[in-house]
Amino acid sequence: MLNVQPFAYGLVVENIYDNGAVFAPEVLDITDEQLLGKFQLGIANVASASLQIGYCTQASLPHTIINGFKNVLAVAVETDISFPQADTVKASWLIPLHLRSQPPLLKLKLLRRLRK
Secondary structure: OOOOOOOOOOOOOOOOOEOOOEEEEHHHHOOOOHHHHHHHHHHHHHHHHHHHOOOOOOOOOOHHHHHHHHHHHHHHHOOOOOOOOOOOHHHHHOHHHHHHHOOOOHHHHHHHHOOO
């Protein structure tokens, strides 16, 4: 007969050359989780740097708003200023630490007892 046997062609990557740098082939084995993790780390670094220099970016805006709310809340706690969110925080401080993980209905009953 023709003496044809099954065969396969393929490449085995030994090194990768890119712009004068040589890399091992393992650099191509990147999972989606690793890629997402690196991207999130980059966004966190942008937000951190933006917060430190006082430059508002899309990544730092939520942190800026929360930090502003924390400052307003601190002033409300130290003074007699009252608004619903500050009242919630002030009321939660009345509950002892070991009871804070209880269901909300129990917390409400405890708050009512403490206010009487």
